[in-house]
Amino acid sequence: MKNPQNSECSADVTFCGKNENSSKKSGKYTCNRGRKCGMIQGIKGGESAMGHVQINLFGSFHVERDGKSVDEQLARSPKGMLLMQYLILAPRQTAEAKTLMQVMWPEENSTSPDTALKTLISRQRALLREISPELAMCLVTVRGGYRWVCPPEVSVDVLEFEEMLARMKLPGGATPSEEMLTRMLVLYQGRLLADQQPQPAWLYNRSERLHQQFLQTVDSRLAQLQQAGYVHRYVALVRRAIDADPTNEALQQRLIEGLRQTERDTDADQQVELAARLNSAARDEMMADYYDRIQRANRALETGLVQFKEELMRGEDNNRAIVCDRRVFRSLFCLQRRGMERTGGHALLGILTLTELDPASEKREAALNGLVKIMLLNLRRGDVITRLDESTIAMFLPNADESAANIIIDRLKRSFYLQFPSTGRTLSCAISAISVEKTKPEQR
Numbered sequence: 001m002k003n004p005q006n007s008e009c010s011a012d013v014t015f016c017g018k019n020e021n022s023s024k025k026s027g028k029y030t031c032n033r034g035r036k037c038g039m040i041q042g043i044k045g046g047e048s049a050m051g052h053v054q055i056n057l058f059g060s061f062h063v064e065r066d067g068k069s070v071d072e073q074l075a076r077s078p079k080g081m082l083l084m085q086y087l088i089l090a091p092r093q094t095a096e097a098k099t100l101m102q103v104m105w106p107e108e109n110s111t112s113p114d115t116a117l118k119t120l121i122s123r124q125r126a127l128l129r130e131i132s133p134e135l136a137m138c139l140v141t142v143r144g145g146y147r148w149v150c151p152p153e154v155s156v157d158v159l160e161f162e163e164m165l166a167r168m169k170l171p172g173g174a175t176p177s178e179e180m181l182t183r184m185l186v187l188y189q190g191r192l193l194a195d196q197q198p199q200p201a202w203l204y205n206r207s208e209r210l211h212q213q214f215l216q217t218v219d220s221r222l223a224q225l226q227q228a229g230y231v232h233r234y235v236a237l238v239r240r241a242i243d244a245d246p247t248n249e250a251l252q253q254r255l256i257e258g259l260r261q262t263e264r265d266t267d268a269d270q271q272v273e274l275a276a277r278l279n280s281a282a283r284d285e286m287m288a289d290y291y292d293r294i295q296r297a298n299r300a301l302e303t304g305l306v307q308f309k310e311e312l313m314r315g316e317d318n319n320r321a322i323v324c325d326r327r328v329f330r331s332l333f334c335l336q337r338r339g340m341e342r343t344g345g346h347a348l349l350g351i352l353t354l355t356e357l358d359p360a361s362e363k364r365e366a367a368l369n370g371l372v373k374i375m376l377l378n379l380r381r382g383d384v385i386t387r388l389d390e391s392t393i394a395m396f397l398p399n400a401d402e403s404a405a406n407i408i409i410d411r412l413k414r415s416f417y418l419q420f421p422s423t424g425r426t427l428s429c430a431i432s433a434i435s436v437e438k439t440k441p442e443q444r
Contacts, residue, residue: 053134053154058161059189059295061085061196065132069303073131079104080124085193087139087148088156089206096145103202121146157187158210165213178233181221185240188214195295214244222254231261246291320376321383321395329386329394336398337436344438348397348405350431352412355391357424364391367420371427374415378408402433 056062061081063070074081086103087095101113104120121139129136134153140146150156164184192207193199199207218241225234235258242251252271259268324332336347354371356364371393375385384396397408409429416427 051132051134051153053132055084055088055154055156056189057085057088057156057158057192058187059191059194061193063135065134070131073127077124077127079120080127083120083124084139084148086202087146089158089192089203090148094142094145094147100146103200106200157189158192161187161210161214165217168217178221181217181237184214184217185244188244189298190244190291190295194291211245215241215248218251231258234258235262320381321379321385323372323376323385326386326388329384329396332384333396336396337434340434340436341439345399345436346401347434347436348395348400348402348408348431349434350395350397350405350408350429351388352393352395353391353428355426355428363422367425368393370419371412371416374412374419378411378415401435405431405433 051066054064061071063074074084082104083100086100097114097117101117104117105113121141125136125139128139134151137151138148138154140149150159161184164180168180188210191211193203194207196203218237222234222237225231225237235255238251238255238258242248242255245251252274256268256271259265259271322332333349339345340347352371354364354368356367368387368391372385372387375393375395379385379395379397380400382398386394388394397404400408409431412429413427
């Protein structure tokens with residue numbers, strides 16, 4: 001007898017809060033065959049620690065668990081992502097195996113398509129379970145096919161958006177208030193999966209329908225604001241709507257009219273120029289690419305910042321002075337000096353020159369390289385060193401005052417002559433103190 005935990009149950013299950021031929025037992029759901037089903041067990045009150053999962057399909061496909069992106073893990077299976085997208089956009093409907101096979105492999109002829117689909121389902125469940133137990137619970141096998149069932153721990157932007165639209169359509173339903181519009185604008189980041197081109201019919205039709213509903217809702221609220229004379233709020237709402245639909249000419253015209261009413265003629269003229277460019281022959285291609293880059297930049301912004309910060313912090317493992325070329329030396333000097341102008345402070349600027357008895361000596365370069373190593377050992381972390389020419393080295397020592405100059409020179413000379421005791425070689429040093437008083441803000 002097969003283990004029910006590892007076999008796919010085709011029984012009806014509870015989904016989206018409605019019970020269909022199933023009963024509760026011991027806090028878990030039991031299918032109508034009278035056994036606990038591994039495919040649906042734990043939809044409410046599972047044994048694994050729960051986290052919140054947010055799935056976004058407006059603009060581009062993006063999934064987060066507890067605020068952290070899991071896009072890279074999901075991208076390991078492009079077919080699995082397509083499966084998720086199709087099932088999510090078919091809520092409260094059973095996707096038949098035959099339909100799914102046509103969606104997954106529209107132009108491929110497989111000798112065993114049913115086996116290929118079951119393999120895909122199994123592997124995607126394993127991937128989702130690896131990412132999050134909440135996601136694994138969403139992909140459910142039911143009688144006649146498959147469904148995407150969202151437990152309370154999983155939120156989907158499209159489903160929340162449609163629920164708000166449904167509330168407004170009910171008899172006596174809510175009119176689109178400013179708070180409701182704000183939430184809808186947060187959710188609606190553009191057409192469904194706009195970065196996936198070309199789009200299949202099942203996706204395109206749903207995307208266009210939702211987009212028209214979004215525009216109708218925005219139009220309704222704009223009419224309310226215009227009637228009440230709230231011009232500034234009118235302009236702000238149009239701008240937010242344009243962010244979701246940058247190529248919409250009607251919204252562009254509304255924004256221009258609103259800016260004129262608020263006597264912001266310069267901004268209105270700039271918007272006219274932008275609208276004219278958008279109407280050019282290359283508008284669709286240009287704006288599609290621009291919109292795609294905006295979406296990807298927004299998605300990657302925080303992740304990129306965290307990674308960049310980690311990269312910078314991870315690379316800071318040098319406890320010695322910095323050796324760089326002359327151009328970088330000058331940039332670091334200017335940066336430190338500007339900081340001293342804000343807070344006040346002291347620094348030392350020094351030059352060391354090596355003079356050989358024999359100008360053509362081949363040992364001079366080795367001695368200069370040795371001097372650089374000595375400086376690295378004797379100077380502080382954050383001090384800066386550079387070669388000026390074939391016999392001269394410069395150093396910049398932030399937060400050091402004139403009283404330390406002689407100590408530094410003596411230490412460098414002593415270490416150098418210990419390592420290079422030749423009588424035909426002389427190291428000359430000169431140090432100048434730099435003192436900057438704190439300047440007033442208006443003088444900076």
